[in-house]
Amino acid sequence: AQSVTQPDIHITVSEGASLELRCNYSYGATPYLFWYVQSPGQGLQLLLKYFSGDTLVQGIKGFEAEFKRSQSSFNLRKPSVHWSDAAEYFCAVGPHSGTYKYIFGTGTRLKVLA
Amino acid sequence: DSGVTQTPKHLITATGQRVTLRCSPRSGDLSVYWYQQSLDQGLQFLIQYYNGEERAKGNILERFSAQQFPDLHSELNLSSLELGDSALYFCASSVNAGAGETQYFGPGTRLLVL
Numbered sequence: 296a297q298s299v300t301q302p303d304i305h306i307t308v309s310e311g312a313s314l315e316l317r318c319n320y321s322y323g324a325t326p327y328l329f330w331y332v333q334s335p336g337q338g339l340q341l342l343l344k345y346f347s348g349d350t351l352v353q354g355i356k357g358f359e360a361e362f363k364r365s366q367s368s369f370n371l372r373k374p375s376v377h378w379s380d381a382a383e384y385f386c387a388v389g390p391h392s393g394t395y396k397y398i399f400g401t402g403t404r405l406k407v408l409a
Numbered sequence: 410d411s412g413v414t415q416t417p418k419h420l421i422t423a424t425g426q427r428v429t430l431r432c433s434p435r436s437g438d439l440s441v442y443w444y445q446q447s448l449d450q451g452l453q454f455l456i457q458y459y460n461g462e463e464r465a466k467g468n469i470l471e472r473f474s475a476q477q478f479p480d481l482h483s484e485l486n487l488s489s490l491e492l493g494d495s496a497l498y499f500c501a502s503s504v505n506a507g508a509g510e511t512q513y514f515g516p517g518t519r520l521l522v523l
Contacts, residue, residue: 327509338411338499338514339452346509385452389508396467397442397512399452 297322299388301400308376309408316371316403318386326388328369330360333402334382342384345369356380381407412436413515415500421521427488430518434481434502440464441483442503442512443475447496458483459506487520495522 298321308314320326327346331339343354350362360371369386386400412435422428434441443455445468454467458477469475472490477483487494497517503510 331514336516338413338516339501339512340411340514341511344509344511396465397444397454399454401451 297326297388297398299386299398299400301384301386301403303403304401305404305406307406307408310378311375314371314373314376314380314405316384316386316405318369318371318400320367320369320386320388322367322388325364328360328362329387329389329397330354330358330369330371331385331387331399332356332382333385339385342371376405376407378407378409381405411513411515413500413502413513415498415515415518417518418516419519419521421523422490423523424490424492426490426522427486428490428520430485430487430498430500430520432483432485432500432502432515434483434500435513438502438504438513439481440503440506440510441477441481442501443469443483443485444499444501445496446499446517447493450496452499455485457506464506490522492522495520 300319329344330342333339342358343352345352345362383402383404385402414433416431440459442457446452455469457465475485499517501512501514503512
């Protein structure tokens, strides 16, 4: 069955520290991979997406993610976290073809300490 | 601001009632998606419309229905409401219907069923 796992429900980091949010997926083939951010009271905003090619993807707000096929992972990283990055982060997958459905992970809530 | 508008922002109703949530996509977007976000189920894809036609169906209950009108706005109808239907309902839109399309999310409608 298709699934997305975000093993960390909550993560706390200090401002200026590096960040890595984990995402693992189970899929029949290489899917489209996405990271979204949801600030309190807001809708979701796309940070970055991966389709094919270079496995390191750059996104907005200084985020990047690396696709590792062998590990079925698509982890999100940021070298230096800002207080405004505090939010909930969602990993999602979608198929390259066929009936289109997004599957979201359960989210990781990031807290940033001043 | 994503350009996607949803009304109302908040809705409080009683069990057994019926409500309609409205979504206006970004100008030029042909595809509309509906999602339900709840504490126990996370973010669930409900249904997608493309240029007035149903394109993909996710975990949408039979008590729920949706449609996309000629002017491309969409409505999600929830009937025979139960306490468990209390959630945040998001609409998203994209230019086309492909799996790799960037979806732009609205701010959501928070539904509380008492």
